[in-house]
Amino acid sequence: MTESKFSSAQSARQALANRLQEIRLDAGLTARALSSAAGWHEAKTSRIEHAKQQPSEADLRAWCYVCSAPKLIAELVGELRAVNSMWLDWRRAEQAGLAQLNASVRDIYERTKQYRSYCQSMIPGLLQTSEYTTAVLASLRDRRQVPVDDVAVAVAERMDRQHILYEGDHKFAFVLEVATLRYQVGGPEILAQQLRHLLDVMRLPSVSLGFIPTTVDRTPRWPVEDFYIFDNKQANVELVSGFLTITNPREIGMYAETFTALTKLAVYGPRARNLIAEALRELLE
The missing domain is CATH 3.30.870 (Endonuclease; Chain A)
Known part of the structure; x- marks a missing residue:
């Protein structure tokens, strides 16, 4: 993406990343433990929590299940879709x-x-x-x-x-x-x-x-x-x-x-x- 890191889209992505990190910490899990339970590399968890990688809806579901917070899935998926709607590349649009x-x-x-x-x-x-x-x-x-x-x-x-x-x-x-x-x-x-x-x-x-x-x-x-x-x-x-x-x-x-x-x-x-x-x-x- 070409917009500034201070744009609404980036700010929203960072807010979602921060929320996911809070959910992991509230569950008492390390990044390594969450990654192992979710079945992906620890680097992916780091990229998601630092807003370097956009999580998929499947990633959010896995994250919530591992953290024993399935009730948050619908809310987080809604946030993810809102983030995606802020930026639309012309090819997709x-x-x-x-x-x-x-x-x-x-x-x-x-x-x-x-x-x-x-x-x-x-x-x-x-x-x-x-x-x-x-x-x-x-x-x-x-x-x-x-x-x-x-x-x-x-x-x-x-x-x-x-x-x-x-x-x-x-x-x-x-x-x-x-x-x-x-x-x-x-x-x-x-x-x-x-x-x-x-x-x-x-x-x-x-x-x-x-x-x-x-x-x-x-x-x-x-x-x-x-x-x-x-x-x-x-x-x-x-x-x-x-x-x-x-x-x-x-x-x-x-x-x-x-x-x-x-x-x-x-x-x-x-x-x-x-x-x-x-x-x-x-x-x-």
């Missing part, structure tokens, strides 16, 4: 295609009242045209060798999700690096259409859209990984190798603070519209 993955996150978009998004290289999904989304997902399908070609279905799901921009009492705040206005996905015509769409969507009362110019002093905050905050309950981070779900309040607060700092570097309203118009003129020259 997309093994059933792109549509299922996109549909799986729809509920949190529907529930969220305050949505905050920072992107440094691409227009975020809620603001994309269907053509731009098609180009993005087709590129991901090819690059990550997704085994199921369901791009059209995934695009339809993403487009349908955008109804929350127009309905209900949702509020959306987007901060983008100005480079997102120039990176072409699908060619100049698709980007031009996308830029025109941004000029329209930023008029929505539910939407705040700002861009960080290249001329701004980045000393207060430099570009970071793309992230999305759903109320103050969850933050999602997209990395090269996978998808990180953060639920730890302290870490969500760090992303919220980062977002606030980035908003102060961005320009809005007429200045933001001028940046879009400038990028569109350059594209059509």
Whole structure:
């Protein structure tokens, strides 16, 4: 895994490891005694207790039986599954295609009242045209060798999700690096259409859209990984190798603070519209 050892996923793995060590100690067993009774090498017990190796559900059952704590099996299996859900590598996430993955996150978009998004290289999904989304997902399908070609279905799901921009009492705040206005996905015509769409969507009362110019002093905050905050309950981070779900309040607060700092570097309203118009003129020259 590529995320920091201080991430929610690693913290949760360490908490589970600590819990298993406590169960062993409460049972009065040495690591060697537990390993012998469970039928594995003592090094495996050490790796599990130091969060160097993720235990399987079978490992947890064996651990609890050896420690005479079978009543804890269901609870520990639940913790393990929660840990696994925090980190999802793209290969596992997309093994059933792109549509299922996109549909799986729809509920949190529907529930969220305050949505905050920072992107440094691409227009975020809620603001994309269907053509731009098609180009993005087709590129991901090819690059990550997704085994199921369901791009059209995934695009339809993403487009349908955008109804929350127009309905209900949702509020959306987007901060983008100005480079997102120039990176072409699908060619100049698709980007031009996308830029025109941004000029329209930023008029929505539910939407705040700002861009960080290249001329701004980045000393207060430099570009970071793309992230999305759903109320103050969850933050999602997209990395090269996978998808990180953060639920730890302290870490969500760090992303919220980062977002606030980035908003102060961005320009809005007429200045933001001028940046879009400038990028569109350059594209059509």
